[in-house]
Amino acid sequence: MAPLNAALKIGIERKAYPAAGRRGPVQVLKDIELSVSVGSFVAITGPSGCGKTTLLNIVAGLDRDFEGSVVFAASEPHLAYVFQTPRLLPWRTVSENVALALPPGDPRLARVQELLVRVGLGEAAGAHPERLSLGMRRRAALARAFILDPDFLLMDEPFVSLDEAAAQDLRALLRKLCSGRPVTVLFVTHNTMEAVALATRVVRLSAAPASIVTDVAVALPEELRTSPDAMAAEHRRIFGSNAWADAPQGAGRDGS
């Protein structure tokens, strides 16, 4: 796939972690070529430990030690990252955590409370993160990402270790927050059904050193994402026949 209006071009030739102790250098990524168009929602799946997080860290600019390039179309893209753990500052309240994502004096500071209400944390704005459930902390992490009005949203298994109902609520919330915005999402998940439920494109990586195995558009119109049958069929098309049975059920849209 080579979209004309690419917002982001990833061309990683090689990424290896240096030798540590007796272990030699470990190569994690190999020949990853991805061109991501504006507003697309790319799900990245692959076996655990294959280098999905490393890929996101490279795109985020946290890891600069690799061979290749990551080029954004915009000169200064607004980038937000929702990590695998919420990574909130435990000594700051929920609303302070969200506000800190903005530069001091930013006019959007006035919208923090409104956004917290939207993500269902209106009451918890003044609470410290350790007093909240994991689901609520994940909501706070989402709010921190969306207060920036990001052009790019990187998400690293943002709904992992939640029960399925809570994960489903958060997926619906994510869809709601993304709708009506030109946000481009890179979404790492090992839950293949979550990938089908959310993404417009699914990229599968091999085991380490990871390279792209398949890169498929999800041919599922919005209205069919509520239909379990249509989703199952699409999942079968992308991931093969028996994968559906292994995946946890109910990752589809909950009709909100």
Next chain:
Amino acid sequence: MAQGDTVLDSDAGPLVRLGWTLVSIAALAAIWHLAATALQSRVLPGPIAVTSTFLYELKAGALGWHLGATLARVAASFVLAVVIGTAIGLTLGRVRWIDRFFDSWLILFLNLPVLVVIILCYVWFGLTEVAAITAVAINKIPNFAVTMREGTRSLSKDLAEMAEVYRFGRWRTLRHVILPQLAPFFMAAVRSGLALVWKIVLVVELLGRSNGVGYQLNVAFQIFDVSLILAYAIAFILVVQTIEVGILQPLEVRAGRWRR
């Protein structure tokens, strides 16, 4: 939020705990009184005699003068130790090769007997105030450096990455991400540090100063005035406890408010 009482009984109210403290101190005083009455010895004056000595010294102004001198030395050497020790600890925690190089120096200074440092300072710099304060600070700097090094090493990489992605910048990262993580280590170092500095200052005064509680204890020792020794000891305990309860504990409670 009645939490934050990291002290013992979190189930008992503050009044109950105060009651226990008073009863236990009264019991100790009673035992002391009985022992002193039974022995009738010049070297074990009872609580009443010691209290009257205490009040006499207080009225005469000697107690205030010597305590003030000691407090000033504690403050000066403590601030010195905190600033230098923290700077060294942060550097060692961040820069690998400096840490490797200076680690053995640190171990050497940690194990250097307190008395050796004091004597050497007096020998090299003379019986001066500077020598006294330097000696105390040198004794405390290694402990501070080690604790702050541990704190710096345990800084969360996850939060540092978060701050980088969300463009906190240097100052906001320091204020909102790094300092709150170092605060518990700092408080631990301050508390154990103060406990140690108090004691070292007395030795320094005993060996080479002409005022302060340590000096006064030495005078009392030479004339075998046990009552005076105990009066100063009690004054000393009162001041240390006031600082502990009045300043350090509230600070710690405030710093730990966010904890579950």
